[in-house]
Amino acid sequence: MSKKVLILAGSPRQGGNSDLLCDAFAKGAKEAGHEVEKIYVQKQKISPCLACYGCRGTGVCVQKDDMADILDKMVGADVIVLATPVYFYSMDGQMKTLIDRTLPRYTQIRDKEFYFIATAAAGAGAMRRTMDALEGFTDCLPGAVVRDKIYGSGVYEKGEVTRNKVMDQAYRDGKEA
Secondary structure (H helix, E strand, O other): OOOEEEEEEOOOOOOOHHHHHHHHHHHHHHHOOOEEEEEEHHHOOOOOOOOOOOOOOOOOOOOOOOHHHHHHHHHHOOEEEEEEEEEOOEEOHHHHHHHHOOHHHHHHOOOOEEEEEEEEOOOHHHHHHHHHHHHHHHHOOOOOEEEEEEEEEOOOOOOHHHHOOHHHHHHHHHHHO
């Protein structure tokens, strides 16, 4: 059965290591017959949450930027991939801002399968906080299931991940999504 796969690529460095893992996941998912859309979060206009709660009761943020369209896509997806480089033991600011801005409709992002992709120069142990933070988001979503966490550890220079077996894992996860 074909699924809608939404990949939210959080890295500000297009063609970087987490982005390449997104591409491997997408390739596997497309080969499995799924519909895949990849959004470069960095290229979107997403302002930080104002915590004004203007969305309470309406489900619509008072800010007019690209987030409303992204939320529609998140609600409509079957599978969501959250990908981020690790900066100071956490996700990058673009991904965190996107997550915060799901507030108006986060309860509608329900019954989704999630995959997390994180990359860092450090080992997997240094990436656990990032994965925990991503999982903290999915813990707030009704029926969310985290299918896998892809640790692109030990990569720093752009493209280094292509020499790492984690590329195969990302591809397989996409194929099995």
